[in-house]
Amino acid sequence: MSESTARNAALVLAVLVGACGKPVDPSGKEDATFTKASMAGAPAPTGEDRPLSADLAVEPVSMLVTFNRLKTPDKLQDALNKKPGQFSHIDLDKDANPDPLTVADRPSKDGHAFEIRVRPATGEFVVATMLFDHEWSYLGHYDGVMGGAASTTARPLPAAPQPGAPPAAPPVVATPPAVVPSAAPTQVMAAPVAPVAPTTTPAPGAPAVPGAPAAAPAVAGAVQAAPAGSAQPAGVAAKQP
Template sequence: MSERPARSAAFVLAGLVIACGKPVDPSGNEDATFTKASMGGQAPTGDNRPLSADLAVEPVSMLVTFNRLKSADKLQEALNKKPGQFSHIDLDKDANPDPLTVADRPSKDGHAFEIRVRPATGEFVVATMLFDPEWSYLGHYDGVMGGAASTTARPLPAAPLAGAPAPAPAPVVVATPPAVVPSAAPTQVVVGAPAPAPTPAPAAPAVAATPTPTPAVAGAVQAVPAGSPQPAAAAPTSP
């Protein structure tokens, strides 16, 4: 889109939104949480500013109204084609704009797109943009439709889309108790009691000594007891 057609489209858009009022709450009063479409004004700043303050809401509405991006998939593709072009939201603080997602929401006033941001920490609602039945932009909510605002300090978690598979539950790990090993009976120690005497080792069995025969000596005289009638005789010599 060139600069002149874009400027003309902006004036046409401004003329359309002036005539449009705010949606009403259940009591019939104008919904105070709804921000009417406007081409001017200064975005709020500070740590508690709405997430939509970091989103180029009005240029995004032009993509829908004038570029005919009237489906969530087409709008999402256009918003992420050049990261940082329409949003500089960085919830995970990695110095890179977080990718955007778009969800189609039913609206009794026409059409609604819920713009979301998806950092590494999850998916959060940025704003809900409303269009009339003819796809003229009406304004936006700073969060979910008719709900609380989503701020940089407290971003609102995005609800799962209808028909999306539910996340698988985390497996439950059951800890197995360690096996109980029976311990030996504790030894009772009495302070001051004398130490038990050591058990003596069994003695080795006694071995009977075999007497060694004394060899006879040649020329030895065999002694005869005194008073014996037997004369002394010489011991026999060994051969």
């Protein structure tokens, strides 16, 4: 930034300090969580409870927006991360490197609002919300979300998702395979066996039937059936000598 640009920025901020008051809360009182634009250079707070914005060069960042015309979140974000450590010394994950910054556009009835965020390896957190009027003159900032609590080093505020951003996909839970009961064993029914008609031995002296097989010789102890209609009595075959 040239010397003339810095001098003009200081003049503009000095006018704003005298002309602009603090935003009011719902009760109509000045919002105590809002810090007006100032070039006084007050010493930054220290300790674990200091706001994250204490490690952010808020006024120089506002000059990037007002004088360098970085009036979109993407342009401002690229400028803030071009040289790590130039505008921010926030290091939430304690890796000795400044954490990258992100910028989100927030609606404001007073004009424009940029939410400056930090993104370490552990997540994304709010640093400050910077307010500009409708002509992009810097008004001041909140040490966290607009109209809300401060975001400190000990308790950084998690960043809310951007409006219209797709919801995070739910985690995939492995479903155990369903147990299918084994089929009952199939019983194979044997085909019914037709009963075998008893073979009768024709009585001695009975006429042979043409084409019929020869009668087996009588066995001792076998029952000898008499042909139907004959006068020969049935009996037990005699034992052969």
